[in-house]
Amino acid sequence: MKPIERNLRIAGCLTLVGLGVTLLSLAWKAPLSFILFAGVGAVLTFAGIVIYLYSLVSAAGTP
Amino acid sequence: MTLPGPQTLLYSALIVSVILIAIIIFKPSVTATQGGKIFAFVALFILPILGTLGAASDQIERSKHTAFCLSCHIMEPYGKSLLVDDPLYIPAAHFQNHRIPADEACYTCHTNYGLYGDIHAKLGGLRHIYIQYLGTPPAPDKITLFTPYNNRECLHCHLGARSFESNEVHKAIMDSLKSNEMSCVTSGCHDMVHNIDSLAKTKFWSPANETN
Numbered sequence: 001m002k003p004i005e006r007n008l009r010i011a012g013c014l015t016l017v018g019l020g021v022t023l024l025s026l027a028w029k030a031p032l033s034f035i036l037f038a039g040v041g042a043v044l045t046f047a048g049i050v051i052y053l054y055s056l057v058s059a060a061g062t063p
Numbered sequence: 064m065t066l067p068g069p070q071t072l073l074y075s076a077l078i079v080s081v082i083l084i085a086i087i088i089f090k091p092s093v094t095a096t097q098g099g100k101i102f103a104f105v106a107l108f109i110l111p112i113l114g115t116l117g118a119a120s121d122q123i124e125r126s127k128h129t130a131f132c133l134s135c136h137i138m139e140p141y142g143k144s145l146l147v148d149d150p151l152y153i154p155a156a157h158f159q160n161h162r163i164p165a166d167e168a169c170y171t172c173h174t175n176y177g178l179y180g181d182i183h184a185k186l187g188g189l190r191h192i193y194i195q196y197l198g199t200p201p202a203p204d205k206i207t208l209f210t211p212y213n214n215r216e217c218l219h220c221h222l223g224a225r226s227f228e229s230n231e232v233h234k235a236i237m238d239s240l241k242s243n244e245m246s247c248v249t250s251g252c253h254d255m256v257h258n259i260d261s262l263a264k265t266k267f268w269s270p271a272n273e274t275n
Contacts, residue, residue: 005091012088022118034122052107
């Protein structure tokens with residue numbers, strides 16, 4: 001597997017879990033659901049996006 | 064035919080995003096072509112960002128609802144105080160007569176109508192959650208406001224209203240009210256606020272009784 005494909009998989013997994021937690025937090029109507037969204041869902045989603053962008057940059061950098 | 068609501072669109076965007084990302088996880092080679100790269104950009108950048116922003120907006124809107132505030136057990140007496148059958152109780156009179164939106168009753172009065180009021184209110188809410196789950200919450204009757212109630216929150220609605228402006232007492236002290244020199248709720252005029260320590264001795268209004 002190429003490095004970029006491995007990075008895309010990692011980014012995809014993180015973003016998938018993050019969005020899954022976000023969906024769960026929307027279904028759960030309680031004050032703690034915002035903490036779940038902001039502390040877990042959004043953080044994982046953001047991490048996945050960052051890794052995706054890094055994979056683009058690192059792939060562009062390799063000859 | 065009605066258009067789907069914003070929440071439906073939000074859920075749809077999140078579910079579509081999850082499906083597209085799952086495709087990339089199981090078959091990352093789809094991103095080898097130019098079309099696949101665009102597909103990955105939409106699935107791993109555009110849709111997650113839009114979904115997260117939409118979810119954040121939904122969460123913040125949800126936190127304005129009366130039921131949200133009253134979902135914490137410690138707020139139960141305050142919710143009960145909205146049903147006191149006494150027009151002198153300010154929150155009850157406002158709530159029962161829909162002078163404030165009933166489904167955003169708490170937020171309407173307890174938000175900060177300053178320039179960054181919404182943000183202050185939301186940060187205050189985070190502080191409440193911290194105290195509730197990680198701190199030592201006080202007994203309901205020992206809860207106090209972080210800062211004295213600002214007349215601005217009353218005047219936000221009442222200023223300019225005929226009944227308020229034509230009242231002789233208000234006319235005489237208008238400058239003091241606007242400058243917060245005299246408080247609306249602690250100067251002896253409208254002091255019956257939640258008063259939860261006296262709820263056991265009060266009568267309550269029931270909406271069900273009115274419809275019979």
